[in-house]
Amino acid sequence: MISQKLLSYTLYSKCHKYVQIVQCRNIQVTVIGAASEIGKNVALLLKLNSLITRLHLYDDDNTVHGIGLELARTPGGPTVTSFTGDNFLPPAVRYSRLILMVSRIPRKLGYTRDQMLAANALPVQKICRTLPEHNPDAFFAISSNPINSIISFASALLNNYKTFNKYRLFGITNIDTARARALLGNALNVNPRHLHVPVIGGHSDNTIVPLFSNILPSHYSITQNQAETLTRLLRKSGNEVLNLKVGIDAATLAMAWSINEFIEHLLEALCGGYSIVNSFTANPHFGTKFFSGPNKVGPTGIIETCSSFVMSEYERSLLDQAVPIINREVAQGEDYIREIEASKYF
Incomplete structure (x- = not known):
């Protein structure tokens, strides 16, 4: 199970890629x-x-x-x-x-x-x-x-x-961590590429849980009020883009950028190293079948899934609210198979 210590070392060692590709x-x-x-x-x-x-x-x-x-x-x-x-x-x-x-x-x-x-x-x-x-x-x-x-x-x-x-x-x-880093960088007035914020939970508005208490490098920090404000901004980022584009387009550029960054990390793993990627994948450590968070990937696939974080009371409350929603949405996907199997397309 991936530890916070390993995540920190992976992301912020001087060479960043501490396994040669x-x-x-x-x-x-x-x-x-x-x-x-x-x-x-x-x-x-x-x-x-x-x-x-x-x-x-x-x-x-x-x-x-x-x-x-x-x-x-x-x-x-x-x-x-x-x-x-x-x-x-x-x-x-x-x-x-x-x-x-x-x-x-x-x-x-x-x-x-x-x-x-x-x-x-x-x-x-x-x-x-x-x-x-x-x-x-x-x-x-x-x-x-x-x-x-x-x-x-x-x-x-x-x-x-x-x-x-x-x-x-x-x-x-990865779009959730990308946005969290951008919002945090703006709040701290630093380059967001130098920051990391774990975002866990799921990928719907009420299941996205950014852990601003786990900012890396660890000498950066924000207040509880700032964390709550940034969480609200992160959760509504997709809808804000849709509204400003008058509903005719989604956040296509941000999605493409974040997908490309995600693929870059996967390619590093496929080339013989290992990387940390934010993904929604099979993970039972939080009371759900699937869970989003930073996972360690190697040439054969996921090596370790995220398992535990030190959280603030606010973040723990958000996660407690998110878990039943994630379970319900996961079950919805599993149940949809029956509808597909009954259709002419299957």
Whole structure:
């Protein structure tokens, strides 16, 4: 179980990467949903990553071929190939060490969790049906909302196909830590890249629990009133962006940036080292089946999940309120399998 001491050492040792990264060979990454607004931005950022050899872009939307051609004719970085249509999903994912799935339907004003689950469950179902035969050992990272339900839904599907590996399925929640660092950096008037704030719980408004009492480096601190204010700001950040964009677009740029940062850490692990990533994954240490927090990842997947933190009374209260919500939303994802199985799509 990952300890706070290890987390501190990992993130703030002088070299940061205290395990040497061996030379990478043949790292192929697949982006599912690459024609979406988030997907396009992620693909552009991944084109700049020197650790990736081949970048596969898949989408049901034929415009993915234009995106692929545009990036393929941009100098440097991985070779880029685009795919579309059900028949081309297997070659799109085959041999990829990491498969990333981004939302085809992003968060929108007025959308309920049920609507988001219904919109994004079918694409997740399709990839979960493909992976067992064509790439059962890949890291599978999902950034489709609602994360708290989608991850349990995907795990239940993969379990039905007898290929669920709890160490290689990630719900990407790095956006929460990225926003927490940005808000804290502004409050402290320091560069947020020099800060770390564990964000635990889940990835819905009432389950996001930032631990501002655990700021690293530890010589930084804020008052209780500041912590409560920043927590409220963090929890409503997504809705604020939606409102300011008049509901026509989600936080696509922030999501793409945070997904790219998450993938950078996973690639370090795949290349022979290990990294700390914030993800919603199988974790029973807090009274839930799945839980979001900083987890240690190595070349074979998750090595240690977060297990305990020293918290303020306020943070403990937030977590106590979040746990039953997380359990309810996880159960909603698991239960949704029955609805999908009864549909014509399964």
